[in-house]
Amino acid sequence: MADMLSISLVNELNYEDFIGRFGNVVEHCSICAAAVWRNRPFRDVHHLHQEICSFMDLLPDTGKEGVLRLHPDLAGKLAELGSLTQESTAEQKAAGLDTMSPDEKQLLRETNIKYREKFGFPFVICARQNKKEAILKGIVERLEHSAAEELNIGIEEVKKICLLRLLGIVIDDKSHM
Amino acid sequence: MADMLSISLVNELNYEDFIGRFGNVVEHCSICAAAVWRNRPFRDVHHLHQEICSFMDLLPDTGKEGVLRLHPDLAGKLAELGSLTQESTAEQKAAGLDTMSPDEKQLLRETNIKYREKFGFPFVICARQNKKEAILKGIVERLEHSAAEELNIGIEEVKKICLLRLLGIVIDDKSHM
Known part of the structure; x- marks a missing residue:
């Protein structure tokens, strides 16, 4: 907790420090933090979240696709290489993706490829809110959308x-406040 | 030139490799490359450039401000620390910003601060198309806008x-093509 910021400290950050701190709350997409800095003061963390969501909603569809394309495949090449961002590593671990059986890995890998080929962006799911079974089921179902x-x-x-x-x-x- | 890509090679890149190659053509703003990948095939490099420009034009004003905030101050702290991106380092050097006198440095530093305070984003100029004298003159003039x-x-x-x-x-x- 020592490292956590109060919202009043957040509101005092200049834009460089703000981007430094919040630049990866949307994976590899610092423009989200950079765009909402102007909207200080934030009432609380949920207000800050809402501003980021509103910014994403305003993006043209190509921009939304871009946001998704900046996300790694779940249990993909980057995870195997240990090259995920710190945040993604923790999230994929929390979902149990590091404990998949070889068959589960194979299924996820193959379905990921089909998903990317069909949609032109990767399958993105909040790994912390889903265990590996739900993720494997989810990707198969969502492939039909x-x-x-x-x-x-x-x-x-x-x-x-x-x-x-x-x-x-x-x-x-x-x-x- | 060995490292340069033909447009037909560009058009064959999957989105990960495309983002890896073009992710910093807009400083720290990979969403621009990520967003336009869908628009392949590009006729030539100018067509690719036009698609990126059109994407930026579609951003809400907060997003455009965000793009600017992801740029470093000219001859600022990051340059002094040697922490600029490779691209920015070369561009600032081409403008002669590494050969400013102490007085010029002081003027640029002070005017940069005023500019950021007034606008909430940094002064951005294409350093390769301007020498240091034009940059120093430009920032003083643009501060009035x-x-x-x-x-x-x-x-x-x-x-x-x-x-x-x-x-x-x-x-x-x-x-x-």
């Missing part, structure tokens, strides 16, 4: 991931 | 920087 449906579902998952990452940085003190 | 004017001018400068970075990656073969 239309691209428009998956774009929306993917962005909603990004928002959930973003909130959990924010809650790891900012103290959730709703009584503040 | 409105925020809306500077947002537009800054984004137009980002587009020029982007084209020069693209021309360092993709062979400019207008006869292709």
Whole structure:
């Protein structure tokens, strides 16, 4: 907790420090933090989250697809190489993706490839809110959706991931301000 | 040149390799490359540039401000620490910013601070197309503009920087395709 920020400290950050701290709450997509800095003061961490969500909603569809494309495949090449961001590593571990059987790994790998080929972006799911069984079931089901449906579902998952990452940085003190 | 790509090779890249190659043509803003990948095939490097420009034009003003905030101060702290991206280092050197006198450095530093305080984003200029004298003159003049004017001018400068970075990656073969 020593490292956590109160919302009043967040509101005092200049944009460089703000981006340094919040630049990866949406994976590899610092523009989200960079865009909302102007909207200080934030009432609490949920207000900050809401501003980031609203910014993502304003992106054209190509931009939303771009947000998804900046996410790694679950249990993909980057995870095997140990090259995920710190946040993604912890999230994939929390879901138990590091304990998949060889068959489960194979299924996830193959379905990921089909998903990317169909939609042109990776399957994104809030790993911390799903165990590996739900993730494997989810990707098979979501593969049947239309691209428009998956774009929306993917962005909603990004928002959930973003909130959990924010809650790891900012103290959730709703009584503040 | 050995490392340069033809446009047909560019058009064959999967999105991960595309983002890996073009992720910093807009400084720290990989979403620009990630967003336009869908628009392949590109006729030539200028077509790719145009797609990135159109994407930036579609961003809400907060997003455009975010793009500017992801740029470093010219001859600022990051340059002194040697922490600029490779691209920014070369560009600032080409403008002669590494040969400023102490007085020039002081003027640029002070004016940068005033600019950031007034607009909430840094002064962005295509350093490769301007020598240090023009940059110093430019920042003093642009400080007098409105925020809306500077947002537009800054984004137009980002587009020029982007084209020069693209021309360092993709062979400019207008006869292709």
